[in-house]
Amino acid sequence: MTSAPVPSGILESALYVDDLDKAEAFYGEVMGLERIAKVEGRHVFFRCGDGVLLLFDPAETVKPPKPDAKLPVPPHGAGGDGHLCFRATDAEIDRWKAHLQAHGIGIEADFHWPARGDEPSGGRSIYFRDPAGNSLEIAEPRIWGLA
Incomplete structure (x- = not known):
């Protein structure tokens, strides 16, 4: 196999x-x-x-x-709020937080994840919403053990 x-x-x-x-x-x-x-x-x-x-x-x-569609993509969709996480460094997260707040976008959470394995810190995330209510996150890749 x-x-x-x-x-x-x-x-x-x-x-x-x-x-x-x-x-x-x-x-x-x-x-x-x-x-x-x-x-x-x-x-x-x-x-x-x-x-x-x-x-x-x-x-x-x-x-x-439609039967004559040039791009026959099957139907799909989801209901309710979705989630997406953008990658950034800790310094970039600080800039994003200030930028979002300057645009009147509230930060729902800003925290450091617990350490994993040999990592002294698990990384940082901020959470906010898009106009449709989707949960957006900007985080350091190390929250998932990535460089």
Whole structure:
């Protein structure tokens, strides 16, 4: 029996939003992400590092593709608030916290994770919300033992 292949990383992450215009403004203007695609009323996509953040209107993505669709993506979607974590250093987290607060965005939590293994500190995270209520986090990669 051969071992299963292992993905080399996550290429896309999706969140579902009830107002694409508000989400586009937030992720473009506040978070500074580059918009790379948009279909009015359905989705807006942003580049984030070496991955892509997909923002969908869940009422549209649950619809099956039309028989003549050029991109026959199966229906999908989620209900309720999602979660996404952005990577940053501790110094960058300080700058993000000030930036978010300057934009009137409340920080729900700011804490250091407990130490893991030989690490003297488990790393730091801040949590806040996007306009759709999704839980966003900016954290040091070491919270997961990553460099």
